[in-house]
Amino acid sequence: xxxxxxxxxxxxxxxxxxxxxxxxxxxxxxxxxxxxxxxxxxxxxxxxxxxxxxxxxxxxxxxxxxxxxxxxxxxxxxxxxxxxxxxxxxxxxxxxxxxxxxxxxxxxx
Amino acid sequence: xxxxxxxxxxxxxxxxxxxxxxxxxxxxxxxxxxxxxxxxxxxxxxxxxxxxxxxxxxxxxxxxxxxxxxxxxxxxxxxxxxxxxxxxxxxxxxxxxxxxxxxxxxxxxxxxx
Numbered sequence: 001x002x003x004x005x006x007x008x009x010x011x012x013x014x015x016x017x018x019x020x021x022x023x024x025x026x027x028x029x030x031x032x033x034x035x036x037x038x039x040x041x042x043x044x045x046x047x048x049x050x051x052x053x054x055x056x057x058x059x060x061x062x063x064x065x066x067x068x069x070x071x072x073x074x075x076x077x078x079x080x081x082x083x084x085x086x087x088x089x090x091x092x093x094x095x096x097x098x099x100x101x102x103x104x105x106x107x108x109x
Numbered sequence: 110x111x112x113x114x115x116x117x118x119x120x121x122x123x124x125x126x127x128x129x130x131x132x133x134x135x136x137x138x139x140x141x142x143x144x145x146x147x148x149x150x151x152x153x154x155x156x157x158x159x160x161x162x163x164x165x166x167x168x169x170x171x172x173x174x175x176x177x178x179x180x181x182x183x184x185x186x187x188x189x190x191x192x193x194x195x196x197x198x199x200x201x202x203x204x205x206x207x208x209x210x211x212x213x214x215x216x217x218x219x220x221x222x
Contacts, residue, residue, distance in 0.1 A: 001168075031208055042199060043152070045210040088151065092208055095165040097142060101151035 002027045004091055006100035014108050019079050021103035023072040023089035030093015032065055032072045037102070038085040046074075048092070079107050111135070113214035115200050121220045122190050130185040130217045134202030140164075141183040142211060143175060146197045155198075158183055159205055190221045 003026045013019050023032065031050050035043040047056055049065035049072060056063045062075045076083055086102040114133045122128050134141050143155040154167035158177035166173075172188040181202075187194055197218050201211035 033210065042213040042215055043201075043211075045212070048208075048210060090152075092211075096154050096157060096167065097211070098154065099144075099152040 002091070002098055004029075004089060004098050004100040006087075006089060006103050008103055009101065010104050010106070012106045012108065013079050015081060016078050019076040019083070019105055021074050021087050021089075021105075023074075023100050025070050025091060027070070029065075029069045029072070029091045031091070033090045033092050033097075034063060034072075034074055035088045035090065035099075036085050037088065041085075043088060046087075076105075079105070081107050081109050083107055113200060113202050113212050115198075115214040115217050117217060118215070119218045119220070121222065123222050124190055124192060126190050126221075128187045128190060128194075128219055130187075130198050130200075130219070131182065132185070132200030132202075132214060133182045134200075135212055137204070138202035138212070139181055139205050140203045140209075141177055141181065142201045142203070143183070143185050144199045144201065145169075146199055146216070147193075148196070152199065156185065187219070192221050195219060195221045 034046040144152040
């Protein structure tokens with residue numbers, strides 16, 4: 001079956017450094033959604049990408065959808081301590097949602 | 110506007126018992142999703158209900174079941190509980206189809222002893 005893989009599993013950064021998490025699928029993605037889950041919290045929707053090659057920005061966050069729609073990335077510029085948490089990508093096409101395992105971000109002040 | 114609510118917050122059961130978890134979606138949302146999140150792990154898709162019908166289920170045994178009521182609230186039942194069922198169970202709701210953003214509830218922490 002389809003697999004959605006995220007790398008890295010963990011990332012430790014110093015505050016102010018950049019961070020990138022990658023999402024790769026074994027099959028073509030329909031739509032990709034990104035969620036953030038703070039420690040002890042529940043996932044919160046960040047953004048959805050639909051079109052091949054699409055790039056969207058939210059302040060310090062940049063989201064990209066690969067040209068072949070088989071991968072996506074989330075880049076955070078100049079991380080802050082408020083960015084800590086786990087970032088999940090999800091393929092939301094079809095009749096089920098398949099989440100990646102997530103990338104847990106640790107930010108040291 | 111109220112968000113997705115789930116009850117109970119915590120549930121402690123013993124092996125072999127049954128657990129019932131409840132979820133109320135955001136008003137206007139017809140789709141409800143259930144996920145299992147084992148400690149420190151990702152979200153595993155369990156079930157998707159829309160308009161009272163089960164639309165799809167993930168790779169879980171039949172002892173995981175549920176239903177959606179006419180008011181779109183939903184119930185997840187887990188029969189013959191096993192130790193490895195201990196996890197956070199998250200419910201999410203959305204407008205119809207999974208192509209819309211999902212709004213998650215706070216979850217029910219199920220502990221099986």
